[in-house]
Amino acid sequence: xxxxxxxxxxxxxxxxxxxxxxxxxxxxxxxxxxxxxxxxxxxxxxxxxxxxxxxxxxxxxxxxxxxxxxxxxxxxxxxxxxxxxxxxxxxxxxxxxxxxxxxxxxxxxxxxxxxxxxxxxxxxxxxxxxxxxxxxxxxxxxxxxxxxxxxxxxxxxxxxxxxxxxxxxxxxxxxxxxxxxxxxxxxxxxxxxxxxxxxxxxxxxxxxxxxxxxxxxxxxxxxxxxxxxxxxxxxxxxxxxxxxxxxxxxxxxxxxxxxxxxxxxxxxxxxxxxxxxxxxxxxxxxxxxxxxxxxxxxxxxxxxxxxxxxxxxxxxxxxxxxxxxxxxxxxxxxxxxxxxxxxxxxxxxxxxxxxxxxxxxxxxxxxxxxxxxxxxxxxxxxxxxxxxxxxxxxxxxxxxxxxxxxxxxxxxxxxxx
Amino acid sequence: xxxxxxxxxxxxxxxxxxxxxxxxxxxxxxxxxxxxxxxxxxxxxxxxxxxxxxxxxxxxxxxxxxxxxxxxxxxxxxxxxxxxxxxxxxxxxxxxxxxxxxxxxxxxxxxxxxxxxxxxxxxxxxxxxxxxxxxxxxxxxxxxxxxxxxxxxxxxxxxxxxxxxxxxxxxxxxxxxxxxxxxxxxxxxxxxxxxxxxxxxxxxxxxxxxxxxxxxxxxxxxxxxxxxxxxxxxxxxxxxxxxxxxxxxxxxxxxxxxxxxxxxxxxxxxxxxxxxxxxxxxxxxxxxxxxxxxxxxxxxxxxxxxxxxxxxxxxxxxxxxxxxxxxxxxx
Numbered sequence: 001x002x003x004x005x006x007x008x009x010x011x012x013x014x015x016x017x018x019x020x021x022x023x024x025x026x027x028x029x030x031x032x033x034x035x036x037x038x039x040x041x042x043x044x045x046x047x048x049x050x051x052x053x054x055x056x057x058x059x060x061x062x063x064x065x066x067x068x069x070x071x072x073x074x075x076x077x078x079x080x081x082x083x084x085x086x087x088x089x090x091x092x093x094x095x096x097x098x099x100x101x102x103x104x105x106x107x108x109x110x111x112x113x114x115x116x117x118x119x120x121x122x123x124x125x126x127x128x129x130x131x132x133x134x135x136x137x138x139x140x141x142x143x144x145x146x147x148x149x150x151x152x153x154x155x156x157x158x159x160x161x162x163x164x165x166x167x168x169x170x171x172x173x174x175x176x177x178x179x180x181x182x183x184x185x186x187x188x189x190x191x192x193x194x195x196x197x198x199x200x201x202x203x204x205x206x207x208x209x210x211x212x213x214x215x216x217x218x219x220x221x222x223x224x225x226x227x228x229x230x231x232x233x234x235x236x237x238x239x240x241x242x243x244x245x246x247x248x249x250x251x252x253x254x255x256x257x258x259x260x261x262x263x264x265x266x267x268x269x270x271x272x273x274x275x276x277x278x279x280x281x282x283x284x285x286x287x288x289x290x291x292x293x294x295x296x297x298x299x300x301x302x303x304x305x306x307x308x309x310x311x312x313x314x315x316x317x318x319x320x321x322x323x324x325x326x327x328x329x330x331x332x333x334x335x336x337x338x339x340x341x342x343x344x345x346x347x348x349x350x351x352x353x354x355x356x357x358x359x360x361x362x363x364x365x366x367x368x369x370x371x372x373x374x375x376x377x378x379x380x381x382x383x384x385x386x387x388x389x390x391x392x393x394x395x396x397x398x399x400x401x402x403x404x405x406x407x408x409x410x411x412x413x414x415x416x417x
Numbered sequence: 418x419x420x421x422x423x424x425x426x427x428x429x430x431x432x433x434x435x436x437x438x439x440x441x442x443x444x445x446x447x448x449x450x451x452x453x454x455x456x457x458x459x460x461x462x463x464x465x466x467x468x469x470x471x472x473x474x475x476x477x478x479x480x481x482x483x484x485x486x487x488x489x490x491x492x493x494x495x496x497x498x499x500x501x502x503x504x505x506x507x508x509x510x511x512x513x514x515x516x517x518x519x520x521x522x523x524x525x526x527x528x529x530x531x532x533x534x535x536x537x538x539x540x541x542x543x544x545x546x547x548x549x550x551x552x553x554x555x556x557x558x559x560x561x562x563x564x565x566x567x568x569x570x571x572x573x574x575x576x577x578x579x580x581x582x583x584x585x586x587x588x589x590x591x592x593x594x595x596x597x598x599x600x601x602x603x604x605x606x607x608x609x610x611x612x613x614x615x616x617x618x619x620x621x622x623x624x625x626x627x628x629x630x631x632x633x634x635x636x637x638x639x640x641x642x643x644x645x646x647x648x649x650x651x652x653x654x655x656x657x658x659x660x661x662x663x664x665x666x667x668x669x670x671x672x673x674x675x676x677x678x679x680x681x682x683x684x685x686x687x688x689x690x691x692x693x694x695x696x697x698x699x700x701x702x703x704x705x706x707x708x709x710x711x712x713x714x715x716x717x718x719x720x721x722x723x724x725x726x727x728x729x730x731x732x733x734x735x736x737x738x739x740x741x742x743x744x745x746x747x748x
Binding site (some may be wrong): 168 | 689
């Protein structure tokens with residue numbers, strides 16, 4: 001087989017975007033099949049690349065379908081698809097309607113020339129030629145979903161098999177265009193291998209790529225530099241893998257930005273280098289998220305809630321999520337704990353996980369204990385109930401051990417609130 | 418599998434709304450939980466599509482080409498390409514509760530939303546427990562509102578409170594009869610009044626069918642109120658007015674709905690039970706009672722409609738439409 005289907009995509013990709021197929025050339029292609037097609041193209045006056053893409057793709061669709069049929073002896077269905085796929089992505093969502101319409105109008109007259117001379121529809125056609133006419137419905141020129149293209153694009157199929165959620169990606173049109181135009185072998189594979197080297201397991205690749213599809217537009221060298229920077233800051237390989245898994249956009253940040261962020265946390269929290277590193281590994285979205293909520297929360301803890309700096313440091317090393325918590329929820333929880341339950345600061349500092357729980361849980365359990373007259377939060381007195389036992393254990397164990405009542409009683413009590 | 422459970426998700430159920438939660442948030446939470454349950458089912462089997470492929474004919478040696486129909490797998494309907502099967506669900510709410518009130522809140526899903534309208538038109542009564550606090554008056558009748566007045570309440574006794582409540586019930590009883598548009602001189606109306614079945618079947622202001630004091634420990638007192646066409650704010654205003662009648666002031670600390678039509682506290686689902694499985698069970702459990710109550714109310718409605726105008730015989734259209742409605746409700 002002179003030209004296998006695998007060679008078709010690469011050859012077509014190598015044609016310059018500015019090549020423009022004249023209608024006369026096209027008619028020649030319709031009559032002859034096989035290798036003559038390869039020699040028929042010539043460079044024509046340039047138009048904008050978008051227009052070229054569109055028309056070139058549209059016209060070669062019809063010629064390639066005839067041409068493919070001539071190479072049909074060893075073609076499987078997949079190869080057929082991939083051949084069509086590299087042409088068809090060229091006419092896709094990105095081309096704006098305003099650009100499309102004038103192009104088609106100007107080409108309509110030329111398009112009519114396609115059908116007239118050699119192949120009149122009334123001309124009798126032999127059986128073999130009749131079989132070889134491929135009349136698949138054409139792919140939509142622009143679409144809002146990737147459903148229509150997934151069967152014709154090898155890239156998309158391999159991504160779905162990896163576990164990437166295309167339904168989330170198609171909500172961002174520029175991301176969907178990017179994925180359609182990329183070739184799996186050349187671009188995507190390299191980045192996937194890089195991610196595997198980093199330590200991300202196969203079953204996590206899907207969720208990672210669904211969130212961070214923009215990594216395909218990053219330069220591989222840049223990514224390697226950033227990983228080298230993190231290694232230089234003494235983050236272990238496993239640490240980096242965990243960070244990238246929990247905060248997928250981490251590697252899209254430049255080295256300066258990562259440096260600034262790490263410096264900010266070190267200065268603001270005044271923790272040792274090792275503790276800052278542990279904090280960032282546990283909650284890597286501190287590096288990728290905005291810094292304003294963190295600054296605001298630090299002020300809230302110090303000024304509004306009245307914690308001392310070493311208390312804040314202790315709470316944050318235990319529960320890093322407190323840095324990014326919602327300010328209103330924080331103040332409401334603290335208000336209930338301090339003013340209604342009468343728990344002093346030093347006990348709250350010992351159990352920072354109360355800031356991580358929903359307020360309704362704290363309220364319900366406290367009111368139940370008050371009703372049973374077991375609400376004792378002072379360690380000095382008997383029947384003391386620790387705050388972490390109040391919030392961090394599931395309902396059944398709480399009812400049995402702490403409240404010494406049954407779950408049905410708890411439910412009946414909840415219905416009296 | 419998800420679609421089978423979606424077909425079962427038709428009917429009414431009640432949830433217990435905790436205080437401090439807006440009813441809209443509760444409705445959205447329930448919708449999200451139902452969607453999560455529906456989408457969690459087994460994914461469908463991979464689809465196939467038929468393609469006509471060009472291939473050599475095996476039998477002939479001449480290498481003829483022919484089209485063969487083959488079924489090839491397609492990824493078009495894969496959940497990762499299309500997204501989750503269920504993205505929205507229509508959940509409707511019955512009589513609403515405001516943010517500070519708590520209690521039984523009736524929801525309808527699917528075909529049950531029609532039953533909600535029928536329930537509304539049945540004009541059933543609701544039960545509330547209302548807690549009041551003597552000695553304070555605020556601008557929005559709640560405990561945390563802006564303080565307007567502080568008074569003493571030592572002179573208030575249980576008998577005085579009961580007398581006030583009896584007076585309120587009596588005046589509302591008169592209003593009940595007036596708004597139900599019944600001519601009490603007829604025999605049927607008298608019998609209904611004796612059985613206690615008179616109630617207005619169209620719009621009316623808040624009417625209290627029963628009120629009594631469950632617990633009195635000054636400054637706190639607990640009332641049980643049976644009423645219809647009310648809002649929780651009017652109930653709080655009622656507490657304020659009781660305080661004024663007692664020559665002191667009162668604020669309302671808790672409004673809790675214990676019964677809404679057929680649904681009682683036992684039927685209400687708690688927060689831990691707001692998921693697909695419990696809701697399906699609750700719908701199934703409540704369905705026969707709801708149907709019975711709606712049928713009863715509808716027949717009652719028919720009776721009362723005929724009472725004021727006994728001269729006109731039953732219209733054929735009126736009869737068929739009424740029967741049609743009844744058969745609809747019965748399902």
